[in-house]
Amino acid sequence: MGDKSRTHTGAAGRAPAADHPASVRNVVLVGHSGSGKTTLVEALALTAGAVGRAGRVEDGASVSDHDPIEHRQGRSVQLSLVPVEWEGVKVNLLDTPGYADFVGELRAGLRAADAALFVVSAAQEADAVDAATRAVWEECAAVGMPRAIVVTHLETARTGFEELTGVCARLFGGDDPDAVLPLHLPRHGPRNPDGHSPVTGLLGLLTRQELDYSSGERREREPDEALAALIEPARGRLIEGIIAESEDETLMDRYLGGEPVDTDTLVGDLEKAVARGTFHPVLAAAPPAEGARQGLGTVELLELVTRGFPTPLERPVPPVTAPDGSARRRLDCDPGGPLAAEVVKTSSDPYVGRISLVRVFSGTLRPDDTVHVSGHGLADRGHEDHDVDERVGALTSPLGRQQRPVPHAVAGDLACVAKLSRAETGDTLSARDAPLLMEAWAMPDPLLPLAVRAHSKTDEDRLSQGLARLSAEDPTLRLEQNPHTGQVVLWCMGEAHAEVALERLRERYGVQVDVVPHRVALRETFGRGSSGRGRHVKQSGGHGQFAVCEIDVEPLPAGSGLEFVDKVVGGAVPRQFVSSVEKGVRAQAARGVLAGHPLVDVRVTLRDGKAHSVDSSDAAFQTAGALALREAAAEASVELLEPVAEVRVVVTDDCVGAVLSDLSGRRGRVVGTEQENGARTVVRAEVPEMEIGRYAVDLRSLSHGTGSFSRSYLRHEPMPRQVADRVRAEAAG
Template sequence: MGDKANAHPGAAGRATTADRPSSIRNVVLVGHSGSGKTTLVEALALTAGAVNRAGRVEDGGTISDYDEIEHRQQRSVQLSLVPVEWDGYKINLLDTPGYADFVGELRAGLRAADAALFVVSAAQEPGAVAGATRAVWEECAAVGMPRAIVVTHLETARTGYEELTGVLAEVFGGDDPDAVLPLYLPQYGAPGPDGHSPTTGLVGLLTRKVYDYASGRRDELPPDPDQEPLIEEARNRLIEGIIAESEDESLMDRYLGGEDIDVKTLVDDLETAVASGTFHPVLAAAPAVDGGREGLGTVELLELITRGFPTPLEARCPQLTTPQGAARPAVGCDPDGPLVAEVVKTSSDPYVGRISLVRVFSGTLRPDETVHVSGHGLDGHADRDGAEAALHEADERVGALSAPFGKQQRTLGRVIAGDLACVAKLSRAETGDTLSAKESPLLMEAWSMPDPLLPLAIQAHSKADEDKLSQGLTRLVAEDPTMHLEQNQATHQLVLWCLGEAHADVALERLRTRYGVQVDVVPHKVSLRETFGGRSAGRGRHVKQSGGHGQYAICEIDVEPLPAGSGIEFVDKVVGGAVPRQFIPSVEKGVRAQAARGVAAGHPLVDVRITLHDGKAHSVDSSDAAFQTAGALALREAASGTTIHLLEPVAEVRVLVSDEYVGPVMSDLSGRRGRVVGTEQAAGSRTLVRAEVPEIEIGRYAVDLRSISHGTGRFSRSYARHEPMPQQVADRLGALLEGGA
């Protein structure tokens, strides 16, 4: 941002301990899968001296030592922290996955950071920018998080830099496109054999200087005369954008009056506008070439981070309460203040055990001290019946503190307010939990997570796996709050709810590799029910005599359908003592037990009135068990005399989608036997579509909606009621009818 050509880099691979919050910057990298976030982190680490030219730290490891799952899937699936030093500052770079299935890792990064770098690939179609990143941009805007944009892949650009910056201003600037402007313009070299002109440097619009990276290092040069008109045009627009956000209201009048505003004033105002979240500069970056250390734009980006992004002192600590819910005053980012920290990510290491990535908001965290762990589950992560996750508390001893470098962990002596670090052996801490002083327990407000809406029904592969399955699933869900585990009482299935297919694949792989549990995926079942299509009668006769005490019970019932939601109604109309009074509850118990087991396809019977009107008993051989059996037999006979309708659950679905995809979404819902019940206009050129859809039709809707809406749509679902299933659908599910749900 200024004239500085090189800053003092951090020592390669050395774990750093920040000595004051003002020297820390916490930055999350956000962008579509394949946009180049991880490559950019590696380039910044190389420029800062955290790694050597081969990308390795001193002990031979690399910061890009991915786990086996990431190697196999060829994409990032988890949040990673890379701390580097630059010009006396510690920068915590939080690299997030770009694939939608791992948005939980992205939300964790946003929670831990104070500013965001949106990484956009010039190799993408311009229209892909909006769908991939707009929602996250709006999340950051809602909380006032400072943001900057980094353009990558200039070497394979299918979109010109000027055109792309215009798209970015339109997409992210909203009503104020001049709040999104480039700080630098790319400089191009001579065309190669393929006709493509490589990007060799950047032109600083404020300084009017060229920063040339062609040699592998950053050289400062004057611009060519033929570049000056283009530079001046872009520079004037940039100055106007900066001045418009300036706190000095006289600056615009001075500028319009012809005064040449000095660079220092402009840079100071730019840094203030970036830190306040009102101006969003666009930069370009690329890895180093020809064995150089400084990649294109990496020095400029590090300068922006250290000088333009806010310190943790300017960040707001989430609201605090006691674990019992009593409000507590906010705390500042003070290393000497009360301890308030949060577990933003949990992972397991086969040798170290559980590792918690922690952001310290107040106080200082030290190894071997005992802290209080409080957690209440995350927003959107309640039980599927609507009940909030139970509060859990425990005192735990803090293990070793460390800073990660790829698979290596560098020991730290302490972690002060504003910093991040890994904490070992917090065995009872889950993602989202609060760490505080044991004598003064605190609980931070929960952070929102998306509701997992893709069901994965699983069962242990073998008896040995069954013994380990419960513990493995418990640990898996504790690590990843975007997963939900359900033991469905209606279908008797164990269901792991995920965000998408890739999320489910990672869950199964982690169960196998981390916890040694092999599971089989089975078809997911919905909770079907049965009801009578008309009135019917049944007689249950249970008479057995085989010597000694016998069994004797006869009962006669009438069954009639009731309105939806009525459940099972039992009516006693026995007269004259045909069924002794003490056995009438036995008949009711028998018919209710049979109703729960089903009378046709094994699904629970609902919405009927069962009237007991006659029967017979024996003075010696009648018993409670005999009349229970007779009641069940009577209900089964009544079912054989009428049509039994299959009822399917219907969900109320709310789909939020960009206006351009409303038509395809509504057409798709209709194809799923859905009924659209209304639409509402929402902010950001989006529409909320409300529909009622059979649950059996939306098992994969989390995946299909993403395809239909090009990643821009999201939905929620809730149970509405059970309705009769059309006969043609029931016939198509013959196997389900035979085997039960």
């Protein structure tokens, strides 16, 4: 932070150890896809000595290399932990995907971290800080999480560092843009043949030192007069920004009165303001050149993390209760306290089996401990509720595909745990004799349906086990066995998320599935009253079959279901066969009378019939009841009912018109709009579920990634005739 030259204490291939929370920093990297988060993690790992050459471990893989899918897709799809050591401090770097479909991985990273680095690319336009990144910033601000900003891709910048810093101050600083200021200015070298001016060093604003990275290693020296003149304006603003956040209320008056403020005082106040989350420094970083040992700005960034970001001791532990929800209590980040750890990510290794990434909030986790596993029971997402004891396997620290053993994980630290066969993401690990359950963290709802079926008989046998394992790894997936349509549906965050889920099913669990059109649960009803006669008479030697019944059918209000009324007089249908007629009617109603959808909201009245003393039977009257209902349907106007959802859409004000127009095109009825905090509008509408199957994808495009929505079943209502005719034709064809 003070631009002092320091030596690192990392060692390639060795797992960093932490014996106390004070020697741990947990940092999540946030930014849109392509902003350079993974490249930055690799550069930090190289500078800290975690790897022997740029971004690679001994087997040649990337330090954040875990999933072959990431190589094929060219983007991160899951949370990666890269632990490094800097000056005796273990830094857990949590690299998150930037693509919106994998927001669940980002949520896991935020849960495990105590501070955040927001990575912004200078290779994008000046407005490249996307809405999703701004939303995460606001979320971090709401809980007081310390944040800093790292500007990457300076070597191919379309936007100057100073201009981009101003954009960040405007978007992130809110009412106090002076709380977002750079600690250094990039120093550009001569233009190369492609027209870019490479960044070869930094100008330290607090120490007035030039930090030269042109040789591949950081060297500190006095700047020449021209560079010194560049430093002063930005330095003055930075000093005023730091002093404004100082706990010494007299410091500003003394500074404005001309009294010099020594560098150590400024650095100390800066570190405290960063740890409180009230000041957000902007730093520049670039990957190392070929053969270089340090990337530009990586030493400064590691110093900021170790000296300015808080320890786990300074961050509150999430509230805990007993598994039954009683006895709510607060824990401290104490290695000697009761064990309370949380599974923030679950993955599968073809050789090791299930691996759980765990954040220890209290106590100390050791190999071979027997722990209690408590889950929140997300039954609606295909996760079973459980409350079991399990034995902890080996504790490891990841580096790429390698898992390096560690002796324990103290409060505040992160580690991978093997062989927790029942634990899933979001579950709590606690002492067997003192079970606890941590407060659940926010998880977005998956709203894109993906209907699948087994490709072959062999796949059918493995499908349910593969889907169960898949949903255990990813709580943003919701597994549904739809009882009305009979379909197996995976609810996903978006198309990329669905693609990854299918690929994991195929490659990791050996299950081939076919994607089929998603069906909504349609129903049928009578548009007007009708009558029907069911006659079932057969003679085939011996006892025959004889049953006749006559029914009236009339429509009922929505939500009434199916009523059966007996109005037979004179014993035309013997008492014991009235229930048989009802069974037949209800069975036929469940199968549908027009297009194969359940019949609802009708009253069926049995008014007459005939029986035979020998040939009548339960089965015969069930068949007659079904025939009577089908005949009544043939004489009536049968309507198709479609499910209608109540939809709540949240968008920025400039997208409201486009959203309203789009909802109208989906046969939606807008029932109201209202303002939300900031320049955002909530649109409430009633929309047929048939029209919003892909709304999760379409809204993202429509709102440039700024919109969100939720949906809930409202009711079934009659489908327009032209739509119903199309559905019938599709069913017949």
